[in-house]
Amino acid sequence: MARTDTRFRQAHNDLLATLPAVGGQLPSEVELATRLGVSRTVVRAVLAKLAADGILQINGRAKQVLRPALGKDRLPLRDDYTSREDLEDRFLDWVLRFDVPAGTALNVTRLSRDFNVPPHLLQEFLASLGQSGLVERRARGGWRLLGFTPDYAIELSEFRQVLEVNAIRTLAGLPESHAVWPALDAITDEHLDLLARIDTDFHDFSPLDGRFHALINSVVKNRFVAEFQKVISLIFHYHYQWDKTMERHRNEAAIREHLAIIKALKARDLAGAEQAARTHLATSKETLLSSIRVHHHV
Amino acid sequence: MARTDTRFRQAHNDLLATLPAVGGQLPSEVELATRLGVSRTVVRAVLAKLAADGILQINGRAKQVLRPALGKDRLPLRDDYTSREDLEDRFLDWVLRFDVPAGTALNVTRLSRDFNVPPHLLQEFLASLGQSGLVERRARGGWRLLGFTPDYAIELSEFRQVLEVNAIRTLAGLPESHAVWPALDAITDEHLDLLARIDTDFHDFSPLDGRFHALINSVVKNRFVAEFQKVISLIFHYHYQWDKTMERHRNEAAIREHLAIIKALKARDLAGAEQAARTHLATSKETLLSSIRVHHHV
DNA sequence: AGCGGTGCTTTTTATCATTAAAGACACCAT
DNA sequence: ATGGTGTCTTTAATGATAAAAAGCACCGCT
Known part of the structure; x- marks a missing residue:
């Protein structure tokens, strides 16, 4: 109608x-x-x-x-459709969690039923995903899932590294008066605090990690960077959620790596900070990759 | 139906x-x-x-x-709809050329009529543009054009610089045997050739510029970089098309800047190449900005 | 019995008519 | 004159519908 x-x-x-x-x-x-x-x-x-x-x-x-x-x-309301954000979450959850093989043809009708959105909105959603490279329009109708492959993870990590190292360089050049410095102090305390109670509260690391990287990247005021940062943090965040191997140990190591970056930044040691950042991002990349591999072999 | x-x-x-x-x-x-x-x-x-x-x-x-x-x-065919690529071109042309003010509400029905595509496809197209930051979904229906503002141009240029400097760094580290080196030699010749006949053929620069930057960036194998490169070259290319001020002089200067980058690269002078690239990208940025300003004041 | 082929059915997608909602304009009442 | 209502126009979201694709089962010929 x-x-x-x-x-x-x-x-x-x-x-x-x-x-x-x-x-x-x-x-x-x-x-x-x-x-x-x-x-x-x-x-x-x-x-x-x-x-x-x-x-x-x-x-x-x-x-x-x-x-x-x-x-x-009172007039009865039909149960409402899934919101755009929920859709994004649930779709990524589906792709990442159920290990949908690369190349699968996506069925708009079925997906829209499963996710409880009008087909129309799903279509729009898929189109908007296009740029993130997870999904592709097929020549004559329909969509194909390109999938979250190891290749994809590697390229995503490399891209992340380019952006984040750039942010680190920018940050190191900022004047003492810039608001980022007190913010760094504050987040340092949060790291130290979590480190002290890491044995029990290691689950609290994921949001802290998100905020740390967001803070670093916040010094680069650029809509394209911001856009990608969203995709990146989404995907990394998702993997944190379900890769439970060595979680406590991994998180503790990551906290120390964060602290090393902050320390170098505060000492205005650009080369050191860049090196620390590269180390940390390389660790993240390995974690992401290994979690994919584990998942694929289940 | x-x-x-x-x-x-x-x-x-x-x-x-x-x-x-x-x-x-x-x-x-x-x-x-x-x-x-x-x-x-x-x-x-x-x-x-x-x-x-x-x-x-x-x-x-x-x-x-x-x-x-x-x-x-023979069965008569209705005149065919505009293809996806044509749509992209025509839409950008419309936005960039007619200087649509930022914040304009887009009328899907009208645009789909003007561009001769089903509303449906226009919708999808706008959604896919979402990531490029030119357009935004309004809360309750419709789209808003964020527009090609100076801010936008600055951030695009900065982003371009991040990507391209990264490409330069990668390139400088490649072994002698890599295919990029002979390709650089070949494109050097093209530059020298065009420089010799610049007075008459300065219009030939735009495609050469495109190929030069594509070559530089080709050493970074990354789908995200490639995706953005498309947006970037599209927009820069468009501006080349209609900013005719000082065209001959601008193009000659750009050729010399390209040659400086290549020279430093071939000497494996990373710092020099990076510096030359920054200089060139800064010039490009200024050109883009000034063409926007000129356009806005017409 | 196997295989190239056709008949038929089941999905699935693109398009369009329809209706809800938004917005604009003109007029009315106080 | 100003805040309000009546009416009309425009626009976008939705579901019904037809076209195309894909799948299944069977048929006939060698």
Whole structure:
């Protein structure tokens, strides 16, 4: 058919929930529209419905409440579609977790059913993934999953290294007054804190790692870098989630590598910092690769 | 309605064009499908149509030609939609050339009419542009053009510099036997050749520039780099097309900068090559920026 | 009995008509 | 004059639908 009337139903229920007492008046359509966050068209449809249900009496600009709203006046909402972000998460989860072989043809209909989104949005989502190289348009219809292969992981890691080493260089050249320095101090403390309780809390490392790399990269103000950083952190983050081998040991080592980078940066030792960063990124790359290999051999 | 039957019509006409003489036989459906590049379903539809038109007599696997094909047997084709590549070109052309202000809301219906593509494909195209930062999804429907602003150009140039300096570093470390060295020699000659006839042929520089940068970047085998290289060269290339100020002088200077980079590379002078590359990229950036400014003030 | 072939069915995708929603404009009432 | 409503136009999301692809089963010929 056509667009869903979710918007209308939502506004309808929202208005019912905040209805004035019997005999009270409702404000103008424009104000209601602002309040409910919808267009006047929707507001008018809701008002018409309420009038038809005998809840309101509408007469020009007078909108008097005739009776209180009952439970059965509420309009049922269909369970909502998955949001764009959820979709991204769930799709990556599917690709990375279930080890979908490279080259698999993607079935838009099936996926959209599984992920509970209109096919339309899935299509758009796949198109937006195009640039990340995980997925490809087939010549005559449909999509092909290129997959999260070792090749892919290597190239992603190398690209990450280029970006991050560049960030380190930029950072090392920043003046003392720059906000990044106190932020580095703060995150150093967080690292030391976690290190002290690493035996029990090593799971806390993943978010800290994310914030550390985000901080480093934040000094490069560039929309392209930022865009890629999103893909990168997404993928690395996902792998942290399910590669449990040697997790405690790995995380402790990574914390020490982070601290080495920070130490060199604070000493304004560009060469040292760059070297430390390369070491750390190489470790990350190996971790990522080994987790793929382990996964592939399960 | 539904899918267009362009595929069917095309196959129909193609088959007519290669029809054997009267009395001859057609090969199997599978073979025809391969030959025409379509599925068997389409082939069968075509054969049925030809039988209905009295051109073929079909009897089990015998497909005999009854009469030659006439001009009026050909099915008319609707003028075809714009291809994906054309769309990309035309869209960028529109954005860059007509100086669409940043923040403009894009009208999918109108654009799809103007560009002669189904709205559907335009949607997909806009989604795929998402990553390049030129366009953004609005909260409740529609798209917004973020536009090709000076900010955008600066960040693009900086990103380009990060990638290309990295390529230069990689290149300088390659062994003598690597194929890039003879390729560099060859492109050096092309530069010298163009330099000799620069007064008349300065228009030939743009493609040469494209090939030079592509060669430099070709040593980095990375799908993410390659992806971005496409965006970058597209945009720089577009600007070359219509910024005619000082074109001859600019191009001559650029050729000399290219030669300086090559010279340093061949001397394995990494620092020198990097410096020369930075200089050249800075010039490029200025050119791009000034062409935007000029354009904005027209 | 095997294999090249066809008949038929089942998916799956691209397109389009339809409807919800947004926005614009003109007019009305106070 | 200003805040409001009535009405119309435009636009985008959605589901129905037709085209194409892919799969399955069987047939006939050697």
